[in-house]
Amino acid sequence: MIGLTHYLIVAAALFCIGAYGVVVKKNAIAVMMGLEFMLNAININLVAFNHFLHPNLVLGQVFAMFIVGIAAAEVALGLAIILSLYRQRHSIAVDEMDILKW
Amino acid sequence: MILSWPTIILEISSLGIGLLLLILGLVFTSLKSKATLGYFSIIALLLMLVGSFYLPSGATQTFINNFYVQDSLALFFKQLFIVSALLVNTMALRYMKPHTNNRGDFFALTFFALTGMMMMASAAEFITLYIGLELMTFTFVLLTAYKKHDLKSGEAGLKYILLSAVSSGVLLYGFSLLYGLTGALDFSSLVALFAPTSSPLLVWAIVMVLAGLGFKIALVPFHMWTPDVYEGAPTPITAFLAVGSKAAGFVAFIRVFFQVFAVYSPIFMPLLIALTVLTLLIGNLIALAQTHLKRLLAYSSIAHAGYILLGVIAYSKLGLSAILFYLLLYMFANIGAFAAVAALVINTGQDKISDLAGLWKSSPFTSVVLLVSLLSLAGIPPTAGFIGKFYLFTELVSRGYLWLAFVAVGMSLVAIYYYLVVIRTFLSGSVAEKTSMTIPFSLKLVMLVSVVMTIGIGVFPGPFTDYLLKVAQAFLG
Amino acid sequence: MIIIFYLFSFLLLAFALGTVLSKNLVHSALLMIGSFFAVAGLYILLQAEFLAMVQILVYVGAIAVLVVFGVMLTRKGSVKDSNLPNRYKKVGALSAVIFFALLVRSIINTSFPAPSSPVVGANTIIQIAQTLLTQYAVAFEALGVLLLVAIIGAIIIGKETK
The missing domain is CATH 1.20.120.1200 (NADH-ubiquinone/plastoquinone oxidoreductase chain 6, subunit NuoJ)
Structure with a gap:
């Protein structure tokens, strides 16, 4: 029988894959992909908790919808900044961003 | 359903003014009429500030089902945010002129950031808190990257949005675990549901929430964004970040750790103490090596997050009132320092510490402002900084953390050294090539207010501490 | 299933x-x-x-x-x-695996609260709509402002200048 723990472990794995992508990728767009995986993992967590433990209210699903909205805004703003930077320096490698030292 | 509008009237007016500024920016066609938008924003903020004193402040009021509260703590922080927005917008009047072309959107965005901060001060529920936090963060990202022909500005914006997205991912994972373990997200239900025993996932949740909020107040392992973003952002926005964003992070921190997680203080306290010591050490020691004034102030703001956290560690009414007092004086001192940086950037386009040489001759007024602000940040009497540190450290000692107070005092001495290096640079130095600086009136006004308040609070701290103690008492019950 | x-x-x-x-x-x-x-x-x-x-x-x-x-x-x-990938490839992979192992261990060792009973015959979409527009009205409106900020931002920053 598939229970809550199965979903939580899948979500944890997705979160770690996303975090790995954020840490090791050079390309700023690839970093944003990793961030999307992290947010998706959180949504799976919320929906699974909602389904298995707290089905009387839809709080988890509502929270997940808020996160989807935030994710869309984040990608729009992030890509706008990436495009503007690309026009100026013709590269979006995160580790070449060294005018300001990290 | 009863809606209590006074709890949310400040947010609604801030939002409304922001939208109005956006529309007016499109309606006004001539550059000259657009130039009035900045003044309009300042008048609106003044009216909001005056109005906020007429709001009922005594009892806790809620907007809808305990999700949105207005208590005296929230009101204090909202007034703090309005004052900082007021000073920042006045500072930006002249500074942002070349970058905005007098459009209304810059000032509109500061109002949206203000709305987000106010939501963080009033939110008593994790989703509302999170949306307020992201509204503030996204607006700040945009304002940081606003000078889009400046490579530094864009780079700072990218770093800010990527790192803050990681931190909110961690924060949200913590929220999702909290939801799973209790089924609730509002603070009053969570407090009722929490049992003194803890499970491994709950420890994870607390650690992740600590990390996510620690990012906003620039606690040390999560401080990486601070120096870069502070250096790259336009100077008024840097001041807003250092003052407003940090205070908003602290109000969320206070609510979550004083109220929601109160049962679990044995779990998070050792971690918090370790992070505070680390913040004090790293913030102050790396500040010694800085050559840019804005980076120096960034590291000093990291170190100040450490000092303010000492009040959280004390975990008492006096500790909380010391935090509020410190945030107040920290605001005026920082705004004064950044206004002096803005004056320097407007005149010379530079912000290195070595560029300050000869400032005493070219602009005595700016020098006095910078001197008073830095002395206050260093904690030297008769400025307010001394009183603030004094309250924090004595409360810490009375709660039995003598060794921690020693660390903090030692690090304050290190801090005095690097502030004095800056002070020596601008008091001495050759003046042969320096002519007198022209400082716009609006900037002079900001500097005057910050100096008067810094010295005023330092000389007459009584009324402020009495009021803030009442606020702390009302909050902790 | x-x-x-x-x-x-x-x-x-x-x-x-x-x-x-x-x-x-x-x-x-x-x-x-x-x-x-x-x-x-x-x-x-x-x-x-x-x-x-x-x-x-x-x-x-x-x-x-x-x-x-x-x-x-x-x-x-x-x-x-x-x-x-950048030069942190191996360190990153190792820390991700360790983090995952720790999380899984905590998930298995945690006893979750007893599930609440679902509302019989409830319509999820109606429930979501009601929650969004009553309890979470403030957050919902703020999310709208946030999307507006993102749009303004994309226009200001992304726009090609002459």
């Missing part, structure tokens, strides 16, 4: 791993779209059909398309080796 769960989970994690391991940015973007579909599949298994639809509309329809646009607009010439 069990087979479907394992199928979707396997697809999700395989696509996600492919996204972060691929050296070609275009492949990464396409694999990411696949993983978003797999997440929607998991939502349907969890009886969150409305959220599954939102997931496909927003993630696949908007976010993935934006990312693909971003990939196209920021590349010149070959896309081979366009998505290389």
Whole structure:
């Protein structure tokens, strides 16, 4: 029988894959992909908790919808900044961003 | 359903003014009429500030089902945010002129950031808190990257949005675990549901929430964004970040750790103490090596997050009132320092510490402002900084953390050294090539207010501490 | 049910791993779209059909398309080796695995509260709408402002200047 723990472990794995992508990728767009995986993992967590433990209210699903909205805004703003930077320096490698030292 | 509008009237007016500024920016066609938008924003903020004193402040009021509260703590922080927005917008009047072309959107965005901060001060529920936090963060990202022909500005914006997205991912994972373990997200239900025993996932949740909020107040392992973003952002926005964003992070921190997680203080306290010591050490020691004034102030703001956290560690009414007092004086001192940086950037386009040489001759007024602000940040009497540190450290000692107070005092001495290096640079130095600086009136006004308040609070701290103690008492019950 | 769960989970994690391991940015973007579909599949298994639809509309329809646009607009010439890892590859992988192991250990060792009983015959979509527009009205409006800020930001920053 598939229970809550199965979903939580899948979500944890997705979160770690996303975090790995954020840490090791050079390309700023690839970093944003990793961030999307992290947010998706959180949504799976919320929906699974909602389904298995707290089905009387839809709080988890509502929270997940808020996160989807935030994710869309984040990608729009992030890509706008990436495009503007690309026009100026013709590269979006995160580790070449060294005018300001990290 | 009863809606209590006074709890949310400040947010609604801030939002409304922001939208109005956006529309007016499109309606006004001539550059000259657009130039009035900045003044309009300042008048609106003044009216909001005056109005906020007429709001009922005594009892806790809620907007809808305990999700949105207005208590005296929230009101204090909202007034703090309005004052900082007021000073920042006045500072930006002249500074942002070349970058905005007098459009209304810059000032509109500061109002949206203000709305987000106010939501963080009033939110008593994790989703509302999170949306307020992201509204503030996204607006700040945009304002940081606003000078889009400046490579530094864009780079700072990218770093800010990527790192803050990681931190909110961690924060949200913590929220999702909290939801799973209790089924609730509002603070009053969570407090009722929490049992003194803890499970491994709950420890994870607390650690992740600590990390996510620690990012906003620039606690040390999560401080990486601070120096870069502070250096790259336009100077008024840097001041807003250092003052407003940090205070908003602290109000969320206070609510979550004083109220929601109160049962679990044995779990998070050792971690918090370790992070505070680390913040004090790293913030102050790396500040010694800085050559840019804005980076120096960034590291000093990291170190100040450490000092303010000492009040959280004390975990008492006096500790909380010391935090509020410190945030107040920290605001005026920082705004004064950044206004002096803005004056320097407007005149010379530079912000290195070595560029300050000869400032005493070219602009005595700016020098006095910078001197008073830095002395206050260093904690030297008769400025307010001394009183603030004094309250924090004595409360810490009375709660039995003598060794921690020693660390903090030692690090304050290190801090005095690097502030004095800056002070020596601008008091001495050759003046042969320096002519007198022209400082716009609006900037002079900001500097005057910050100096008067810094010295005023330092000389007459009584009324402020009495009021803030009442606020702390009302909050902790 | 069990087979479907394992199928979707396997697809999700395989696509996600492919996204972060691929050296070609275009492949990464396409694999990411696949993983978003797999997440929607998991939502349907969890009886969150409305959220599954939102997931496909927003993630696949908007976010993935934006990312693909971003990939196209920021590349010149070959896309081979366009998505290389930096020098923290090994340390990053090791810490991700350790973090995952710790999380799994905590998940298994945690005893969760007893489930609440579901409301019989409740319509999820109506429930979501009611929650969003009553209890979460403030957050909902603020999210609208946030999207407005993102739009303004994309225009101010993304606009090509003459």
